[in-house]
Amino acid sequence: xxxxxxxxxxxxAHTLRASCQASRATPSxxxxxxxxxxxxxxxxxxxxxxxxxxxxxxxxxxxxxPVNYGLSLTPDLIDFTFEGRLEALxxxxxxxxxxxxxxxxxxxxxxxxxxxxxxxINATGFNYQNEDExxxxxxxxxxxxxxxxxxxxxxxxxxxxxxxxxxSKYTTSAGETRYAAVTQFEATDARRAFPCWDEPAIxxxxxxxxxxxxxxxxxxxxxxxxxxxxxxxxxxVEVTFATxxxxxxxxxxxxxxxxxxxxxxxxDGVTVRVYTPVGKAEQGKFALEVATKTLPFYNDYFSVxxxxxxxxxxxxxxFAAGAMENWGLVTYRETALLIDPKNSCSSSKQWVALVxxxxxxxxxxGNLVTMEWWTHLWLNEGFASWIEYLCVxxxxxxxxxxxxFVSADYTRALDLDALDSSHPIEVNVGHPSEVDxxxxxxxxxxxxxxxRMLHDYIGDEDFRKGMNSYLLKFQHKNASTEDLWDCLExxxxxxxAAVMGSWTKQMGFPIxxxxxxxxxxxxxxxxxxxxxxxxxxxxGESCPSWMVPVSICTSDDPTxxxxxxxxxxxxxxxxxxxxxxxxxxxxxxxxVGFYRIQYSSSMLESLLxxxxxxxxxxxxxxxxxxxLFSLSRAGMISTVEVLKLMEAFxxxxxxxxxxxxSCNLGVLSSLLSHTDFHEEIQEFIRDLFTPIGLELxxxxxxxxxxxxxxxRGLVLGKLGKAGHKPTxxxxxxxxxxxxxxxxxxxxxxxxxxYLTVLKHGDGATLDVxxxxxxxxxxxxxxxxxxxxxxxxxxxxxxxxxLLFALxxxxxxxxxxxxxxxVAGSSRQGRKAAWKFVKDNWEELYNRxxxxxxxxxxxxxxxxxxxxxxxxxxxxxFFDSHPAPSAERTVQQCCENILLNAAWLKRDADDIHQYLLxxxxxxx
Numbered sequence: 003x004x005x006x007x008x009x010x011x012x013x014x015a016h017t018l019r020a021s022c023q024a025s026r027a028t029p030s031x032x033x034x035x036x037x038x039x040x041x042x043x044x045x046x047x048x049x050x051x052x053x054x055x056x057x058x059x060x061x062x063x064x065x066x067x068p069v070n071y072g073l074s075l076t077p078d079l080i081d082f083t084f085e086g087r088l089e090a091l092x093x094x095x096x097x098x099x100x101x102x103x104x105x106x107x108x109x110x111x112x113x114x115x116x117x118x119x120x121x122x123i124n125a126t127g128f129n130y131q132n133e134d135e136x137x138x139x140x141x142x143x144x145x146x147x148x149x150x151x152x153x154x155x156x157x158x159x160x161x162x163x164x165x166x167x168x169x170s171k172y173t174t175s176a177g178e179t180r181y182a183a184v185t186q187f188e189a190t191d192a193r194r195a196f197p198c199w200d201e202p203a204i205x206x207x208x209x210x211x212x213x214x215x216x217x218x219x220x221x222x223x224x225x226x227x228x229x230x231x232x233x234x235x236x237x238x239v240e241v242t243f244a245t246x247x248x249x250x251x252x253x254x255x256x257x258x259x260x261x262x263x264x265x266x267x268x269x270d271g272v273t274v275r276v277y278t279p280v281g282k283a284e285q286g287k288f289a290l291e292v293a294t295k296t297l298p299f300y301n302d303y304f305s306v307x308x309x310x311x312x313x314x315x316x317x318x319x320x321f322a323a324g325a326m327e328n329w330g331l332v333t334y335r336e337t338a339l340l341i342d343p344k345n346s347c348s349s350s351k352q353w354v355a356l357v358x359x360x361x362x363x364x365x366x367x368g369n370l371v372t373m374e375w376w377t378h379l380w381l382n383e384g385f386a387s388w389i390e391y392l393c394v395x396x397x398x399x400x401x402x403x404x405x406x407f408v409s410a411d412y413t414r415a416l417d418l419d420a421l422d423s424s425h426p427i428e429v430n431v432g433h434p435s436e437v438d439x440x441x442x443x444x445x446x447x448x449x450x451x452x453x454r455m456l457h458d459y460i461g462d463e464d465f466r467k468g469m470n471s472y473l474l475k476f477q478h479k480n481a482s483t484e485d486l487w488d489c490l491e492x493x494x495x496x497x498x499a500a501v502m503g504s505w506t507k508q509m510g511f512p513i514x515x516x517x518x519x520x521x522x523x524x525x526x527x528x529x530x531x532x533x534x535x536x537x538x539x540x541x542g543e544s545c546p547s548w549m550v551p552v553s554i555c556t557s558d559d560p561t562x563x564x565x566x567x568x569x570x571x572x573x574x575x576x577x578x579x580x581x582x583x584x585x586x587x588x589x590x591x592x593x594v595g596f597y598r599i600q601y602s603s604s605m606l607e608s609l610l611x612x613x614x615x616x617x618x619x620x621x622x623x624x625x626x627x628x629x630l631f632s633l634s635r636a637g638m639i640s641t642v643e644v645l646k647l648m649e650a651f652x653x654x655x656x657x658x659x660x661x662x663x664s665c666n667l668g669v670l671s672s673l674l675s676h677t678d679f680h681e682e683i684q685e686f687i688r689d690l691f692t693p694i695g696l697e698l699x700x701x702x703x704x705x706x707x708x709x710x711x712x713x714r715g716l717v718l719g720k721l722g723k724a725g726h727k728p729t730x731x732x733x734x735x736x737x738x739x740x741x742x743x744x745x746x747x748x749x750x751x752x753x754x755x756y757l758t759v760l761k762h763g764d765g766a767t768l769d770v771x772x773x774x775x776x777x778x779x780x781x782x783x784x785x786x787x788x789x790x791x792x793x794x795x796x797x798x799x800x801x802x803x804l805l806f807a808l809x810x811x812x813x814x815x816x817x818x819x820x821x822x823x824v825a826g827s828s829r830q831g832r833k834a835a836w837k838f839v840k841d842n843w844e845e846l847y848n849r850x851x852x853x854x855x856x857x858x859x860x861x862x863x864x865x866x867x868x869x870x871x872x873x874x875x876x877x878x879f880f881d882s883h884p885a886p887s888a889e890r891t892v893q894q895c896c897e898n899i900l901l902n903a904a905w906l907k908r909d910a911d912d913i914h915q916y917l918l919x920x921x922x923x924x925x
Contacts, residue, residue, distance in 0.1 A: 003188045004324040004360050059432035065096040068199055068206040076213040077183040082160040082169050086196050090152045099144050104193035104200035105137035108158045113139050117150040154197055163851045166194025170320040182259025184318050189437040192251035202250040203374045203480045211242045214258045222256045223330040225312050248478045250372050255328030264290050268297040272308055277316035288341035292358045295397050304366050305470045322815050325357050327364030336781040347749040348711040350782055359393035360386045374480040376431040381483055384449015400708055405621045408593050409662040413628050415448035420536035423893040427506040438854045438887040451596045452505045458594045459551040460494040468493030501549040512548050517602040525581035530573035534598050538637045553591040556581055563591050593625030613650045620656040631666045641909040642916045657713035664720055675829040676868045682917035687724040695721050711750045722758025733758035753786055761793040768799050788816055792823030800831055804838040818855050822862030835863050857891040864895045868902035
């Protein structure tokens with residue numbers, strides 16, 4: 003599953019810190035004795051603060067497990083209910099008179115058990131344990147060891163919570179409102195569609211039949227093998243699908259609705275379809291192109307063939323996440339799949355490529371081989387978040403996507419993992435309410451970053467060899483993190499488990515402190531490691547250490563490693579032969595190692611020319627700036643030193659370097675919005691971005707590519723928001739022409755223009771923008787507008803935008819973006835958004851049922867505050883309004899608020915003085 007938080011970081015204009023089936027008779031999971039696995043789950047506690055106490059939780063007993071689910075479902079798209087019949091082939095491993103399953107929001111009508119060759123035994127009771135989302139079926143006699151069939155008739159609701167089996171609203175071309183029935187089961191919501199053993203290790207095969215209106219498309223994981231009229235209703239058909247491979251319940255999917263599609267075949271013979279809203283098949287062609295390139299790439303990379311005969315990719319109107327990797331039927335938000343050749347911007351195209359790459363990687367890594375328990379979620383998501391970039395780099399080398407990885411994932415993970423309230427990559431998970439908490443930047447972005455570091459450490463050839471061994475050994479089974487390390491260690495001969503254990507089992511990461519001295523023609527480096535904390539060096543604590551792969555380059559060849567070492571102790575001395583005094587030395591070539599660097603002042607000074615003359619690679623220019631910015635927030639250097647460094651980037655040509663710089667300036671601007679000299683930082687931003695803005699201009703030039711379009715949108719948006727008058731005037735002129743139909747805005751210019759005119763607009767501007775939103779036929783355009791509405795400045799207009807966020811005009815999953823846009827745009831917006839969330843908390847919490855969108859809403863709303871009183875207020879509110887799936891997020895937000903307050907108190911005066919002393923604009 004891919005979350006939407008990363009989308010913001012990859013957007014050009016809104017960069018914010020924000021084949022075989024196993025036998026049915028074979029057990030579908032590796033035998034597990036009750037004594038061999040943890041039954042009680044408690045989340046691992048961070049080092050420096052205690053997390054809220056977790057509820058005890060017991061996993062399902064293993065005395066009965068499923069071999070095959072025979073599942074028939076009849077959804078009612080008018081009354082929003084469904085009827086279901088389950089006939090499961092199960093194995094009883096120990097005599098019992100009860101069966102415990104997962105079940106939530108489902109009413110069981112009847113249940114019975116038919117032992118092989120025996121008489122049917124009707125259940126005498128259904129005991130629902132609602133808090134643990136379980137049901138116990140009681141039988142009047144003992145179910146003996148052996149196989150049998152469990153039959154259950156049940157009913158449920160097609161809910162509006164974007165989880166389980168739910169309804170999704172859409173509008174036909176004639177303006178009629180209709181509904182589709184769709185699924186989202188990860189992590190623990192298959193139990194809302196049918197009673198089941200809803201744990202990833204309890205795999206089975208599935209035979210699915212959907213009884214649906216004959217004018218609707220019906221899809222599931224496998225291909226259709228039969229479609230016949232219903233014997234009692236000529237308007238209804240029974241659609242039967244082929245038996246699935248052995249798989250976990252969270253990967254099951256079905257969709258019933260109205261869709262068009264485009265179709266192709268991959269070079270290895272897999273049928274690929276992209277399903278779109280009716281009339282928008284053209285918008286599925288780009289994703290189809292990516293998918294047909296991606297499947298053969300993964301087949302080759304893993305040396306394991308895709309095991310299903312088809313794969314469908316489908317755009318769902320109401321969808322909480324970004325996409326979900328259901329085996330053979332991948333579901334997406336419309337904006338993560340659909341590309342309009344004329345009206346989609348470059349960043350959207352890139353986003354779709356990444357999301358398709360991510361979800362198709364899961365078809366092997368997650369679906370074919372599945373984590374044993376949610377503790378190993380990172381293994382699924384971290385790996386997919388890394389290899390999606392490898393895939394896109396293969397398909398679209400012009401995207402320079404690995405540099406973008408550093409800005410979008412690597413630095414994001416470093417920021418979160420520096421907090422005391424972070425968590426290890428591997429977190430013990432128990433109760434279902436805890437699972438949503440770990441769908442975060444640690445599991446995804448830190449996971450991806452440490453896998454990238456491991457790949458670099460052992461080399462691509464050995465990495466691929468180890469991956470192939472892992473997939474073949476555990477296909478159709480479950481595995482743990484240690485299983486992967488074992489395969490990679492055998493393939494490479496390197497101590498993978500020892501190295502990686504230090505990165506996955508403890509939270510945080512090191513800062514590498516570097517000093518040097520010259521001894522003749524040799525450079526002697528003294529390097530040491532200590533834990534990096536966002537609040538500064540820890541006091542009086544035993545310091546953890548890591549096994550750190552360190553690569554070093556020099557100005558002789560900034561693209562090639564001079565030396566690689568494994569820093570496996572607190573400090574080390576290294577001699578670089580033949581490195582004269584005129585050469586600079588750079589640690590962490592390619593910004594691959596997951597750590598920060600603190601250079602001695604002389605080393606840092608020698609690196610600055612490498613920024614100005616562009617000899618340092620873009621990714622290393624980016625990494626150097628980002629490290630220093632993070633050190634300033636932690637109080638280890640002055641923020642003024644970072645501002646001086648930023649001025650050295652005035653001639654920077656690279657989009658991603660500018661993107662990261664822009665992000666950090668956005669953080670600083672938000673911090674200084676709490677002062678009376680906010681305008682001075684806006685002037686600094688205008689001065690820094692004006693030269694590159696003038697060079698790029700407003701219109702694309704012959705020979706420009708993807709990255710130029712991204713950079714133009716970024717720069718113009720930054721200048722417009724900062725009040726650069728020429729940019730504002732031109733944005734208004736072009737906006738007027740766009741409205742009048744004389745000169746439509748190119749897709750890549752819409753976000754910066756919309757942002758600029760709204761930031762400096764009035765009620766009439768907001769009215770026009772809301773009208774554009776209502777008229778938009780593309781969800782991408784509606785989202786584009788929704789994300790910038792919060793830029794409006796007047797308090798009454800800010801309130802209008804917040805009310806709009808909860809209106810029928812905004813899809814439920816997008817409400818969070820609108821409110822977050824308000825909170826992130828100004829000091830007034832932040833206060834108004836927080837008040838609005840508090841006033842409407844019950845509605846918002848019920849809307850998202852405590853899922854990860856609640857965590858995202860909280861973070862976007864309060865992370866920008868910067869005084870101790872607000873941290874206390876936020877904590878107090880959530881103490882009295884519990885959000886179990888967001889407890890860690892609340893702690894992280896409170897910590898960030900206190901860090902902001904300390905940063906402001908420490909550096910505000912010096913920043914003000916520096917900004918006042920600047921004599922003239924940069925040239």
